[in-house]
Amino acid sequence: MLSSFFPLWVFGTSTGNDVVWGVIILLCFGLAFTLYCVAYILRIAYLEMQEDVEVTEQGQEGICREQEAEPGECHSKES
Secondary structure, three states: OHHHHHHHHHHOOOOOOOOOHHHHHHHHHHHHHHHHHHHHHHHHHHHHHHHHHHHHHHHHHHHHHHHOOOHHHHHHHHO
8 A cells, every 4th residue: 555655655646657747857956956057167267267367467567567668569579
């Protein structure tokens, strides 16, 4: 008696041929969480790259100021 009630209680179905909605829902939540994690990691990586670019540009401006060069000359010498 208990073995026939268990699948109905856990998965919402009592036969092997019906769709197992509990598994489908869990898979959907798992995929959504995975996509969220990937998007979060990509966003953090993008922000980190933008921060590195800003630091690099500030460093180049500091070099040009030390040489007392015009802003246009600084980029032409380094390129």
